[in-house]
Amino acid sequence: MPYEYRGKNYHVSSKRWGVLLLSCWMLFMDMLCFCFFSFINDITSWYFHTTPAVTDWLASTHLIGRVFGSVAMCLTGWMGLRNTAVCGSTLNATASILIAVGVYLNVFAIAIAGAFVNGVSSGILLAMMQLITVTWFPPEEKGKATSAPWVARRVSLVASNIISTKAMGSSIFNNPTWISKINNETNGELRSTFKWTYVVVFGVFSTLSLICSVVSRIYITEAPPVFEGNDECAKEGTDENTSLLEPRKSASLRKELRDMINMLRNPSMILLFVLTVLVASDATLGIVLISSIVETEFLQEDDQSVGIVSAVGIIIGSLGSVVTGQILDKFRKPKITFICLATFLSASLVSFSMSLHLHSLPGVYATCLLMSVPRDALLVCIVHLIASVVSDQSHSIQIKVFSMATISAAISIAISTIVIRAAMTYASTALAILFPLPFLLLSIFCYLCFWQKLQKVAA
Template sequence: MPFKFQGKSYHVSSKRWGVLLLSCWILFMDMLCFCFFSFINDITSWYFHTTPTVTDWLASTHLIGRVIGGIGICLTGRLGVRKIAVCGSALNAVASILISLGVFFNLFPIAIAGALVNGVSSGILLTMMQLITVTWFPPEENGTATSAPWVARRVSLLISNIISTKAMGSSIFDNSIAISTLKDGADREFRATFKRTYVIVFGVFSALSLLCSVVSRIYITDEPPVFEINGECSEERIDDSTSLLELQKTTNLQTALRELINVFRNQSLILIFVLVAFISSDATLGIILISSVVETKFRLENDQSVGIISAAGIIIGSLGSVVTGQILDKFRKPRVTYICLAILLSASLASFAVSLRLHNLPGVYATYLLMSVPRDALLVCIVHRIASVVSDQSHSVQIKVFSIATVSAAISLALSTIVIRAIMTHVSTSLAVLFPLPFLLLSIGCYVYFWSTLQNSTRL
């Protein structure tokens, strides 16, 4: 299927789908490592003899690491897709080993170190996934390719949810008994089960991540398998010495810094980074804090029941991402799609807060599921827009733009987690969940402004 890239026409082989699938699996393993503690935050705090507020730092440290990884790859700007996949998988293996050691020896600082390394891995791998959607897929397949990583990330949430809640909940806790009332025998059983489960699980994560690193080194190439089209489709493959990405790589630090400055001078890209931050402010309610939000308002609920609803939300959100990708590919209505999704998320978030205020548990769960549909779909829309903006830019510029977007999302997620947790603690839970609402409404105005004024001013 021919498409334009760097001013020339190319045909890309079907290997692009194999590389996308392998990359999604690598990202799946990375997100599994991050997600395990997110679903059982209160139980994790009990195991490490601390509080849920302190164990929030597992997620916060992961996000700090994601910022470090994003900034690191942004300043480098020279890594190809293969090196990014290999390095990201290897770092995730190291992270899994550190978390396993932290759990085995009951040392929270080691688990924190593992979360940090896992975050660095995520920052690198998220950039890789977005690069592949730009350089390996023609525009008419870009929406589908963009949605695939989001589905992989959400499926990892689902799997980690199932394993953690089944292993930690049903065999030890009765739904009507709080963790704080555990007897000595049950406490010992819980700690033994926790340690055994997590050492085994993270050991498997480490082995699979190392396998991914080896397979990536063999299978993934730094450039898409392309054939240049001269008038009619030519069957001559571009020689490795003159590959697409090799021709685009920067040659020195001065050039890389100049490109970075030009990125921040571009109003369109700055506005896109702001949009990413605005949308990401809501993600913490779907991943990190949903258990604490529900259990704060409904004392008899526990991680198991919330986990079931979270699993349903993940499935619904994944379907929403796939459908959005298809809409962007087939109907080409990105502006209408984005605005409708943003309005739906804003309305469902407001309904979520009202249900909490009225202490209506079915309403809370129903609106949470409704929120799951547009949350990931909005990010698919934004990544799709970034891909179209930077498709004709150099490889180094593409890395910088995608890594800055990753950093922007991570910072927003970390800050919103801190703010929402603080409002929950000192004011009210109902008010806390409304924190992302103004930013979602602002994102609609920003997107309309971008589309009407800045969409064509993207040259660097």
């Protein structure tokens, strides 16, 4: 199809969508490992003889690893797309093996190491996905391309939810209150079931990730197959590619650091990272802490019940992401879209807090579903904005901007998790979950005040 890039008219093959979907599958596997224990946090703490607050570190360590992976991408922007994909999927296979070993040996430290390696692979794969969307797709397709990886991540959450909460096939196992009352013999049987079930599960994860690594090496190219000119038939059968990306040459560490410093001196780039931090502060409520939040206030609920609601919410959020991508492509109203979504999410957060304060379980579940749409869609808006701003920058700058955005989001989610968990312990749950509210309101203020500046950079 025609693709105008820097004043030239190209025809781009459909292979770019194939590479994008393959990359989405790699990200799907990566997110399976990340979110797996979040849906059974209390059960995991029981198995490892620790507390839910400690098992939160499986998610927090993943986010720390994601920062390391993103920093590595910042300093190795010369690495080609194929090698990036192979490296990311191989690291994820390694992470799955480490987690399986940690579960088998009942050693929490090994599982933590696996979560860290999984985070490193996430930092690499997220930067790669964002680079593909910004360099391989024209403006009228960027919204759909941006939403595709996000949908893959959300579908992965649903799969992780279903596998983790249903794999045991025991209602007793999914209720920590019952576990504390059973005898030692049954306790040992449940531990054995947990161990072998999740060793097999993460063994499958590792195998699929290795397959992704092999396919990536064979199938992914450094740029989509393209050729210049209007007569597509005239070029049929050629094996030559005209790269849409800047030539990737190895750069010295000094040059990479200089590029990063110059990027961080740009006020517009700083604003993008600040917006990412503000918007991502709410993400932890939908994944990492949702089970603990509900079960703290409603003792009769268990991981399985919360998991069903979470899965439905994730599906609804995925649909919202797709719709947002279509809106950004067809109507080109990013400012109005962002402000409406941020306002919607703020109002939903207040409703969630009120439902907890009133101890209304139907209200809590309803607002959980309501919050999933604007939360996911708002993050799609941020990625789309970053893609618009850096679309004409060099490959090195693009990879650094996306990596820094990933770092910003990871730090925001980790800090939010720690603060909200502490507030739940020492204050009240209804008050704790309002922590992201001022940051969401501040994101609206920043977006309104600096919109013209962002538009000028994107143009």
